[in-house]
Every structure is written in structure tokens, then in C-alpha cells.
Amino acid sequence: MTLSRRGFIKLSGATLASSSLSAMGFGGNGAALAESVRPFKLAAAKETRNTCTYCSVACGILIYSSGDGSKNAHSNIMHIEGDPDHPVNRGTLCPKGSALLDYVHSPGRLQVPKYRAPGTNEFKEVTWEFALDRIARLMKDDRDANFIAKNEHGGTVNRWLTTGMLAASATSNETALLTWKVARSFGMLVFDNQARV
């Protein structure tokens, strides 16, 4: 069964009444309704299961994107909705989760690495190589200059206090483990995340 959008709107007006009937036990109309909306399912889009990025209810979401995941296909997310199979949210989303698409495509999303030199009044676009090389240099020099191997009593303490880090509680557990390994291997103690707020 194929339907134009106009035809769908007409039919859905009719099925509003019939779905009320089906709620009272006239089940056949429910099947007709499901059949009538099927063409509007984003069947040709790639469906990806994900989790809302905001609060810790962790609502299940379905992300619909163009591109089939092959290397030369350009991917673009065009729709996000609640996952009806999810046992907590059962397909619902709040005013934040419903607007996730606007977060993904926000004009505030950063595109390229930027650098602000001391005393200047602007960010300049730089390459990843410049940024990571420079940060690595600054960190190593600071660590070498300020690393505390022994405390005032001669005890081994191996800590680095002059560079600190805030980790992100919207990142995954996998990112978290890797971040922990790197930060602590340097001897960092000034190290926290939003759980402290």
C-alpha cells in the first residue's frame, strides 16, 4: 500500500477514530493503521542504536542517517527518535532528547583545532600536528621541571601537581579507562570529573 502525504493525513484522521475502536477490542483496524504508516518509516536510512547524551536515565535512541556505512558514502544524521524497545524510556524522549538533532548539527560544533597565542585577542586555525606537538612539549617540560619524586621526609611520592586535568562524564567508559591510564602514568593527582559537582 503506497500513500501520498495528503492521503496519509486523511487516513490518519479516519484512523484516529478507528484506533480508539481498536483500543476497545476491534483489533483489525490497528493492523490497518500500522500498514498505513509503514511507508513513512525511514526504511532506506541507516538505523543506529545509541543512548541519549544528556542525563543518566540513559534513554535508548534510534539515529537515522544517510549513507550505508561504506567508506566512500557520505554519512549525515537526519533524524533521532526514542527507542521503543528500551525498557526505561519505551520510546519517549524529553525536551532535550527530542532536540538531539540540533545538538549534533549545532553551529557551535567545533570543526578544526584552534590556538590562541599569549596576549592575543583571537583564535587561529592550526593543524592537529602543531597542536599536539606543542601541547606535548609544554606538558613534558612542565613535568620535568616540577615532578616531585621524593617528599620532604625522603619518601617516594612520584607526583606531578603543576598540570591538572578535568575528565568528562559524558565520555564512554572506554575513553575513561584510557584517560585514567595516561593521566596517572604521568603522575597526575590534580585530576577530577563532573562527579565532584
Add this chain to the structure above:
Amino acid sequence: MTNTWQDIKNANVVLVMGGNAAEAHPCGFKWAIEAKIQNGAKLVVVDPRFTRTAAVADYHAPIRPGTDIAFLSGVIRYLLETDQIQHEYVRAFTNASLIVKEGYSFKDGLFNGYDPETHSYDKTDWQYEFDEQGYAKIDDTWQNPRCVINLMRQHVDRYTPEMVSRICGTPIDKYLFVCNLIASTSAPDKALTSLFALGWTQHTIGSQNIRTMAMVQLLLGNIGVAGGGMNALRGHSNIQGLTDVGLLSNQMPGYLTMPKDEEQTFDQYMSTRQFKPLRPNQMSYWQNYRKFFVSFQKTMFGDAATAENNWAYDYLPKLNLPMYDILRAFEMMVHGEINGYICQGFNPLMAFPEKVKIRRALGKLKYLVVMDPLDTETARFWEDVGPLNPSDPANIPTEVFQLPTTCFAEEDGSLVNSARWLQWHWKAAEAPAQAKSDIWIMSGLFHRIRELYRKEGGAFPDPILNLTWNYTNFVDPSPDQLAKELNGKARADIKDETGAVVLKAGQQLDSFGQLRDDGTTESGCWIFTGCYTEKGNMMARRGTYDPRDQGITPDWAWAWPANRRILYNRASADVQGNPWNPAKPIIQWDGSRWVGIDVPDYGPTIKPSDGVGPFIMNSEGTGRFFALDQMVDGPFPEHYEPMESPVENLLHPKVQNNPAVRVFADDRADFGTSAQFPYVGTTYRLTEHFHYWTKHALINAILQPQEFVEVGEALAKEKGIADDSWVRVSSKRGTMICKALVTKRVRSMLVAGKPTHVIGIPIHWGFTGLAKKGYGANLLTPSVGDANTQTPEFKAFLVNIEPSNGPEGEV
């Protein structure tokens, strides 16, 4: 959360206090509504404001911000005085009968052992009396006046209904109505669920707020049962996971703790982590600490961690302070003691108190690295944005790097929700332009620095050079491989007691019960062991089967620990092993083992007659009314006023605030008085926004476009403030100009006989994004934290409010 989101529907009473779930967690809050519909539950809200949760509640009682301990201590007093407690539960499953050491005392607001010089307690006497075998002494008859229950009764005796009402501003009739509803769940087959959030944590007494409620729940027998529990509704999508993996100054993965200066050797470190049972036959599960620690060090350093070098114990940095928390970090920074700072998806300029201090501190850095999907204020702290962010860039020497990262939709991985479920998610699209994952960026930094140490040498390179990095893609390790590392594997063949090989070398572990302390196993986070086994990625499971429709869904994703959905579920059955609530059992004893719809939080074949307590992580096996030496500010909770308060402490005027709070001198100088700032300010979020992110999302920016404060009608009339007019809101730390929303939802309260007004300050606006520009609520908040956790006191401070001519008129 001890329980699951769906389990809320099993409650008879839903108490929302210290949170606003309808606003902040709408899709989880639906289960509170289900409790009303399916279970006839009463929904009760205790909150300074008539919130969105209150709007759908059966009952709302107002309370002055920062007085929850007084309210809940009064509830404890009420339950004891009217004898509405779950007697069998309290006797068998709590430390009510244990005898407290001579020396413990409480007088005029102070516990014994206080040192005013250091603002800390000597906690030696916050202990039990022990017998010759080293077990805590007990009096089941509760005749001994040093029994925990008797000391608790004595401690809360001062919290009479009249006193509670005078401190909290809650009218006595409303307070007693709530007491009565709470008490109704002392029946063994009735349950109350406590839903709370930052409304309890963001106080100088935050940890004790939560403890007081946990004590109420133990008295009612509501921990471990269906529809019960202590349910912290957490904020960010993986704030639970970041806590579990220990990305906190003093933490290691799985709630192991970082070593201190005085623990110079591994043996010294372990000597304070023995967890010897304090009662006969108790599991005291932390006795396995050494296995968890050694297995973690093997994950970190592999072959470089050996028995000979004490599992590379010296590679871990040692703490000379309890912690280098964020408030301390900015205190150090403002004094020039920190040169570099990395903000990975964190916007401290907006999220931390006393914005002026934060901005000043960031300007003292040599370098600042910001990794974020969005253009944050922190990355632009140096920009002059007029009164919203006054700055002189020419005089700020900080090098700033702004690195674009992927967001949730552009990466694979697992997140831990409030109910401890590890849920896997999949990448849907490529990141925009040059944005990269945090994994790629951290790996890139690590490789460069390790390479510099290889070439140049430098300070103690050993842990850097020996860090395990055996990922297939070493420049961009796959989340799949990192998840396996979190779970852990056998490094040699693992045998059971009979000598049979249960796991071959290299195989993924099934459970943390397989961990060894001899270096033959490794695990990146022991409580996650079982999440990724030889059977595959358990976090990716999507089975919706829910036995008896009770909200357990054991085959959906995976929950730590051991896929257990309800913590302390042994306590859902009585001493003999029969469920307290036969209509909603979780586990029960069938004569040979524990059976039911959840994984037992207990040895599966331990007989009820063995007398093993249900709180297996605690050394005495019971829930604790008396917290021993686990809290820095007392074994029982006590009401102390917020650092900025409109009244003196009615219980003990000489001890106004929490005596164990740490206050830096310059922060203390920035506290205001009620003479200058007569109103109570409290900050919170709105359902349309998430912190400082969603002002970048167009629809959300349209839904709540502009910074405002909520003002009660009485105060608005008194100050001549019209609805939707401009106001000037100030604290000792700053002044902001914003719109006023005059409302009936915030009413004045009578506190100690004096009308007290509360001003509500939503937090969501800043100087980047699509919404109208704003100052941000943390311009006003004080820089001081909870005595135990250092979580800032955002929920109760002092402000003033005046009409304003608007931003232009002010200039």
C-alpha cells in the same frame, strides 16, 4: 541507584526530596507516575519550590534550602517515638544492637575529638567496643545505653516537630503529614523509594544529607526490597561510569583508593585495607581488595608489575592531602601553583562557583587545553565580552588550545546509567570536519610525550615507558578492545579448587570471583568484570524479558556488579529467607540455595542459619546507623547551617556551620552576611536545557531563550519588581542583570519566626551559543564544598535583589 528506574513503580510511597525528577529526569520519572497508577502509591515532594514534580504530586511540603538533615532527623525521631520501624529488619540487618566505644560523645554541636586548628576530628573513638576475639560487642535486648539505637535516639531527641519547623520553615501540620506517610512503609510488605539528586549533594553537609535518608530507609526496612532503596538520580550520561572508573583525584577504578604519602610500601598500603570481619561469619567482601588491586596494576603495567617490585606500587603517585579536588585546583591556580590545565568536555568557567575567581585563575595558566564538541566559555575565558566576561586579553599570557571532539552519535562505547547498567552504543555518522575522538587525542598526546621521554629522558619516565599499550590500532585504540581491557582476562591458566582449568591464558574473565592476587589475572575495573566475556559484549544485549514484569530486565545490557539489578537484595527476605513482601519477592531461600528474579547479592548457597549479614561489603555485615570513622564530620548526621545563612543555628549557636568544612582564606573573605544579602539563593536546571550545552541547540535555545530568576509574589511586591522586568541580583561575589519571573511557586517561609524569601536561579546561560547571552548563575555562588566530597554549595547561599533598568540602563 540501589534499584532500577522501572522498579520505582513497585513503591507505595515515592519521596522526591533533594531533586526535581519531573524536570531533570522526565523519562525516568514516568515510573513514579506508574507507581501511582499501578500501585496506588503516594508521591510526596519536599522542596523549597513548588516544582514540576510537586505539580503532579499528592503532597508538597516546603523546606528552606540547606535544612534537610533537620527535617529527616525529625523523621527518625518520629519513627522511633511512635515505634513505627521494621523491628525484625532493624534487629537483624542493621548495627542498631552493636555497642559503641566509650569516648564517643556529642555535645553542643561538636562530636568528640575536634581540633579547631585543623578543622578536623580525631576519629579514633568513633568505633565499636570489641571483645577478646576482635568482634564488635552486641546487645540484642537494646538495654545497653551505648547500643547504636540508643545513642541515635538520644542524638535525634532535639529534633522535635517544633524545632524542625523553626529551622526548616515547614509548617508543623505539613511536616507531620509527611512523617505519617513515610512511617506507613514500616510495614514489612510496604516500601518507600527515595529519589534524590544534586539538591542533596550540593551543600557543605551534602554527604550527611544522604546518610540521614539512608538511616530512615534502614529503620523502615526499605533497602534491598522492590520499590525501595536510595536512588541517586545522576546527572551526566556517564557520570556514574566516570565515578566507577575512578577519574577522581583520590580514586582508582572500582572504588579502590589512591595511596598516600605515609603508605610508603605496598604492605603499609594493604595494612589499612584488610577489612577484617567485625562480627563472626561475615563476608566482608573487601577482604579481596588485594586481588582487585594487583589485577589492576597488571592491566596498567603488564609484565613490568611484578611481585618483586610490589606490583609497580611506586609507579602510582602518592597523595599528601585527602584529595586535589577542583576547588583546591582553582585555589592553587589563582596562586600561580598550576601551569597547565586540560579540560576534556568540562566547562569550569560556567560550572564552578565564584566565576570571577575561576576566570582569574585560568588567566594565571601557562597553557590551557580544551577538548570539546562545542565552543565553550572556558576556551574563550580570555575574551572581553563586556560585563558578561570582562577581560583584558593583552595581559593574559595563557596559550589556549581548542580541540574539536566527536559527540555521542559519532562513536562506539558504553555508558553507565543511574541504575548501574552498562549500555553499549554505536557510531551513526562521521564527525564534522576535523573533529577527533577523545581516545585519538589522548593517545596522540601520550605517544608524543612517551617519544620525548625515549629521546630526551627526563623525570621518572618508568610508568610512562612501561604503560601497557598493546592495542591493535595503537594510534586510535578501538572501544571494543578497551571494553575487553575493562573486563579483564587470564594471564595464565586459571584453576579452581580441584585443579581443573576453568580459564585458559588469554581468555576473558567471567566474573570478579576469578581475580587473583598473584599476577595471573588482570582487570581494568573489577566491578565491571563480566561485562565482556568469552560469550561476547554483554553490554550490547537487548533482551526485554522481565520476569513477573517487576522491572528487572536481566537480559538488557549488563549491570555492575555481576549483572545484579537490585543492590542488597538479600535484605528483601527475612532472616529465614522468606520475602518480606510475598507479592514482589526478589530472591528467597528454597532450602538449598537462593533463587529468584535477580542475581543474589550474597553467597548463592549460604544458609540463612549461618547468620551472614546482607550488607556483604561492610565488615560487620549490617547497614550502619552509626557510620564509624567513615565520614569526616561525624558518625551521626547533624544539622549545620549553610556557610551563608539568614539565621543562626538554633541547635547550637556557637557551632553555626559544619565544623569539618575546608574553607580557603580568600574564599571566606568572599562570604556575605544576611545584613547585606538578605535572601536565600538556590540554583537549578530546567527541563528544556542541559547545563551549558543545549544553548547551542536551536530548539532548546528557542524554548528557554533568556536568563531569569524566580521571585515569589510577596517579595516582588515588597521590592517593586514586576513580572518580566529587569532585576539586579547580587551576592558578595558578583552581580548579574536578568529578567524576573514573578511566581506563586516560590513562597516565603517562616524560619525562626522570621519570614524568609528564596530566589530561584536557573543556570543555563553564558556568552557562547544560540540563546541570548547571560552571566551564568555561578557568578553568584560561593567557593566552598561538602566536608566529605568537596561538592560546591550551590543550593543555599545569600543574595540580594533590586529592580533594574536593564543592561543598558546599568552601564
